[in-house]
Amino acid sequence: MNKYKTSNNGDGIMKNLIGTLFIVSAPSGTGKTSLVNALVRDTNHLKLSISHTTREARPKEIDGYNYHFIEEARFKQMDMAGVFLESANVFGNYYGTSSEVVNKMLHEGHDVVLEIDWQGAEQVKELIQQAVSIFILPPSIEDLRERLTARGQDSEEVINLRMDKAISELKHYHKADYLVVNDDFEDALKGMKAIVRSHRLTTDKQKIINKRLIRNLIQ
Secondary structure (H helix, E strand, O other), X not given: OEEEEEOOOHHHHHOOOOOOEEEEXXXXXXXXXXXXXXXXXXXXXXXXXXXXXXXXXXXXXOEOOOEEEOOHHHHHHHHHOOOEEEXXXXXXXXXXXXXXXXXXXXXXXXXXXXXXXXXXXXXXXXXXXXXXXXXXXXXXXXXXXXXXXXXXXXXXXXXHHHHHHHHHHHOOHHHOOEEEEXXXXXHHHHHHHHHHXXXXXXXXXXXXXXXXXXXXXXX
């Protein structure tokens, strides 16, 4: 079960943004982490917001790269201090997004990717209405189970719990601004790149990016 809360620090982030906050949500096993990592790798001026968590690191996960792995007591101290833009309890582990870090990157002109589930996405969108939400769909329920099983990290009981949660999450797909089906990885990645690119070409963003050029052209 997820329990979400949001910080009151949203007001500071909502004002005078240069970058765009992209929120990517999907059930576990849809490949969202791989897609997000490839998107950040291939896109200039796009930064990944690294969440804090109290869960144990999985094989090959690196502290400070995949997550900031911290003790539960430290997490709760930070949460009480209003450090997190949003925080969640997922299957007994806590997750949180640093409000200050996201704020800094957006105001420096970077686009930022935040990888959280639909409940967190909904809460963040309430605070940052300019944020763009993307929901990733699996090609089928059978494919989703196969991906979760292929990880070799969870027991059958945990996989069944994740499948139940995934089916529940899929019912909220319509709340996202964009849908991407991860049937073919490269096609899904191209779709996500197109979303980021299109938002960079809006007049509001281009007025900031090309401020000097526009001023010289119309003076």
